[in-house]
Amino acid sequence: MAFDKYRDDRVCPIVGRIITAGECYDVHCVIDGAPEWTAPKDIRTIDGYKEKCLKCPMHIFED
Numbered sequence: 849m850a851f852d853k854y855r856d857d858r859v860c861p862i863v864g865r866i867i868t869a870g871e872c873y874d875v876h877c878v879i880d881g882a883p884e885w886t887a888p889k890d891i892r893t894i895d896g897y898k899e900k901c902l903k904c905p906m907h908i909f910e911d
Contacts, residue, residue, distance in 0.1 A: 855869050856869060857869060858872060858906050860872065860891065860904075861900060861903075861904055862875075862891050862894050862897050862900045862901060862904075863890055863891055863894065867888070867891075871888050871891070872906065874886050874887050874888065875887045875888070875891055875892075875897070875901050876901065876907065878892065878898070879898050879901055879902065
């Protein structure tokens with residue numbers, strides 16, 4: 849079965865551990881304007897996490 853970047857867990861380059869697709873989506877939502885507290889604390893406390901997320905190959909860019 850192929851990897852589904854909308855559903856499958858993945859290694860997050862920000863924290864260097866496996867995160868769920870839901871955690872990844874929460875970080876993505878913060879970048880798009882959701883409240884900062886909605887992202888997992890161990891991710892949002894990393895300096896430059898938004899820029900790192902945008903450079904991640906798993907980042908979902910919406911049209």
